[in-house]
Amino acid sequence: MTKLYYATGACSLAPHIVLEWIGAPYEAVKVQFGSQELLAVNPAGAVPTLREDDGWLLTQAGAIVDYLTRKHPEAGLASGPSLREQAEAHRWSCFLTSDVHAAFWPIFLSARYTTDESAQARDKVVKAGHALVAKQFGILDAHLRGRDWILGPGRGKRSGIDAYAFPMIRWGIKVLPDGITPWPNIQALHDRLAADASVQKVLAREASK
Ligand SMILES: N[C@@H](CCC(=O)N[C@@H](CS)C(=O)NCC(=O)O)C(=O)O
Numbered sequence: 674m675t676k677l678y679y680a681t682g683a684c685s686l687a688p689h690i691v692l693e694w695i696g697a698p699y700e701a702v703k704v705q706f707g708s709q710e711l712l713a714v715n716p717a718g719a720v721p722t723l724r725e726d727d728g729w730l731l732t733q734a735g736a737i738v739d740y741l742t743r744k745h746p747e748a749g750l751a752s753g754p755s756l757r758e759q760a761e762a763h764r765w766s767c768f769l770t771s772d773v774h775a776a777f778w779p780i781f782l783s784a785r786y787t788t789d790e791s792a793q794a795r796d797k798v799v800k801a802g803h804a805l806v807a808k809q810f811g812i813l814d815a816h817l818r819g820r821d822w823i824l825g826p827g828r829g830k831r832s833g834i835d836a837y838a839f840p841m842i843r844w845g846i847k848v849l850p851d852g853i854t855p856w857p858n859i860q861a862l863h864d865r866l867a868a869d870a871s872v873q874k875v876l877a878r879e880a881s882k
Pocket residue numbers: 683684685706707717718719720721732733734735770774
């Protein structure tokens with residue numbers, strides 16, 4: 674059975690939601706960052722990590738979401754078939770990995786971004802992270818104007834890319850000074866996803882012990 678190694682609320686929430694949307698049997702394994710169990714399948718000690726029955730391993734949230742949506746075309750979560758539709762899905766996946774996710778690092782791990790150990794210096798790094806996330810959320814919010822989902826227009830249904838955005842939107846709610854209130858279209862995407870029964874099921878599982 675396909676196995677997903679995840680940590681509560683981390684970016685692994687994205688493939689966790691995608692697996693639930695797909696509806697095929699899978700196992701979700703909660704792990705601690707850097708634990709021996711996780712290091713055995715991912716030398717980075719990070720989530721998400723996906724393991725297939727034959728022992729094949731895949732890391733990187735964007736790659737896992739892409740793999741799962743293409744493995745299960747019947748779920749309708751992959752991009753459309755044209756070269757441009759595929760390129761746009763790739764574009765948004767890269768945006769989420771490299772621009773949005775990375776913008777949160779200075780907030781979550783400020784000590785990695787300055788050699789100054791003072792609280793003031795760390796606070797400045799966190800503030801710089803807030804500005805970085807705001808820039809990226811501004812781009813996503815503008816893109817979402819007039820759209821229900823990230824991929825489209827004309828597609829009219831959710832994709833794996835929406836699931837990929839969801840954990841990052843939740844981080845924004847948690848750590849930004851004003852949450853995501855400056856970005857009404859991101860708020861609407863969040864609310865649309867949060868209302869989904871599969872998303873709620875996954876959130877409840879991740880929150881449980
Ligand atoms: N580029 C990787 C980043 C994975 C990553 O760093 N995940 C975080 C959780 S969101 C993690 O496991 N951090 C623990 C650590 O790096 O020790 C991806 O997109 O999958």
